[in-house]
Amino acid sequence: xxxxxxxxxLLILFTIITISKTAKIVPQKTAFIVERLGKYKATLEPGFHxxxxxxxxxxxxxxxxxxxxxxxxxxxxxxxxxxxxxxxxLYMQVMDPVKASYGINDYRFASTQLAQTTMRSIIGKMDLDxxxxxxxxxNATIVQAVDKASDPWGVKVTRYEVxxxxxxxxxxxxxxxxxxxxxxxxxxxxxxxxxxxxxxNRAEGEKQSMIAQSEGEKQKxxxxxxxxxxxxxxxxxxxxxxxxxxxxxxEMPGGENAVxxxxxxxxxxxxxxxxxxxxxxxxxxxxxxxxxxxxxxxAVLKEIETEKxxx
Numbered sequence: 393x394x395x396x397x398x399x400x401x402l403l404i405l406f407t408i409i410t411i412s413k414t415a416k417i418v419p420q421k422t423a424f425i426v427e428r429l430g431k432y433k434a435t436l437e438p439g440f441h442x443x444x445x446x447x448x449x450x451x452x453x454x455x456x457x458x459x460x461x462x463x464x465x466x467x468x469x470x471x472x473x474x475x476x477x478x479x480x481x482l483y484m485q486v487m488d489p490v491k492a493s494y495g496i497n498d499y500r501f502a503s504t505q506l507a508q509t510t511m512r513s514i515i516g517k518m519d520l521d522x523x524x525x526x527x528x529x530x531n532a533t534i535v536q537a538v539d540k541a542s543d544p545w546g547v548k549v550t551r552y553e554v555x556x557x558x559x560x561x562x563x564x565x566x567x568x569x570x571x572x573x574x575x576x577x578x579x580x581x582x583x584x585x586x587x588x589x590x591x592x593n594r595a596e597g598e599k600q601s602m603i604a605q606s607e608g609e610k611q612k613x614x615x616x617x618x619x620x621x622x623x624x625x626x627x628x629x630x631x632x633x634x635x636x637x638x639x640x641x642x643e644m645p646g647g648e649n650a651v652x653x654x655x656x657x658x659x660x661x662x663x664x665x666x667x668x669x670x671x672x673x674x675x676x677x678x679x680x681x682x683x684x685x686x687x688x689x690x691a692v693l694k695e696i697e698t699e700k701x702x703x
Contacts (some may be wrong), residue, residue, distance in 0.1 A: 413445040423489035424451035435489055454491040458550060459540050460484045461500055463507050465556070470517035470523060478515060478559040482538065483550045493545025499545045503538055507552060510537040520559060527554050 398550035416423050417440050424436035428448050436450075443449075465479035473518060484503055486492045496502050514530050523530070531552045559567070 409445075413449070414443055416441045416443060416450065417516065420455045423454045423456055423486075424450045425493045425651070427451040427490055432490065432494070452489070452490055454489045456486055456489075458483055459500070460639045461504055463504050463511075463552075465558075466508050468512045470515055470520045472519055473521045474559060474563055476515065476520065477556070478511055478554065479556055480507065480511070480533075480534075480552055480554045484542070484553050485548050485550060486546060487548045488546030492542065496546040499542065499547050500513065503542055503547065503549065506538050506541050507534055510534045520563070529607075531556055561634065608614050668686045 414422065416436060418436045418438045420438045422438060424441075426433045426443065426448050427442070432451075433448060436626055461482045461484060463480045467475055468478050469475055476605055482503055484500075486499075492499055506642050509529070511534060514533050518526060531554060535549055538552070542549055554573040
């Protein structure tokens with residue numbers, strides 16, 4: 393290749409390099425920091441930009457999107473002297489690209505280290521049981537501390553999340569035993585409460601049953617008493633009515649003879665019944681004198697009628 397060819401090739405290469413250093417395209421949600429002769433010149437926003445070749449250069453490139461930074465696991469000692477391993481995730485966003493470029497060498501590393509030291513400080517003030525319960529408090533405290541420290545760096549810490557809190561295996565075993573005992577205790581209490589409630593329910597049921605039974609017995613006796621009273625009343629009324637009818641019949645023509653005949657029949661009938669039983673009998677001397685017995689009965693009836701008549 394001739395000298396002219398070498399020169400042309402160098403010119404083409406120089407032109408390509410110059411163009412590459414002159415034209416810059418900045419993507420969306422990204423900021424470029426431009427330095428001119430080693431000094432800050434401008435912050436390039438998203439779009440197309442022209443730089444002065446060999447004088448201007450892009451010194452830093454920052455994403456303006458929210459970033460998730462993994463915080464490595466670390467060993468922390470609780471207030472009750474238990475070693476636990478804790479890790480988390482830190483969410484941050486670059487708000488000022490200039491401060492992020494010149495305020496600190498590596499804001500991601502610095503924020504991670506600050507989150508770890510703050511975590512150790514918080515865990516050291518808590519008992520082991522509280523570390524599992526107070527995650528929200530831990531997260532809020534770390535966000536507040538890191539955000540305050542990162543303000544000169546142009547970085548905004550949005551939130552922090554604790555991923556895992558891992559105690560030693562011996563502590564895990566002890567916690568498992570404690571939880572098992574607590575579950576068994578709750579089960580025993582629940583069983584006893586259920587048995588107690590069942591006994592109360594059975595007693596209440598028996599009480600209600602006895603009350604209902606006594607009420608039923610009471611009502612039964614009332615009904616039976618009312619029935620007997622009604623029966624006695626009906627019998628008395630029927631008897632009185634029969635007596636009245638007998639009296640009316642006696643006053644009618646031939647009534648006295650009918651009464652005599654009825655008395656004789658009942659006398660013979662009742663005496664015959666007595667003869668059928670194994671009883672000792674006192675037989676009247678005038679047993680064959682039925683007419684005399686009837687006459688005596690009539691005399692009694694007439695005497696009763698005489699007493700009933702008004703004086």
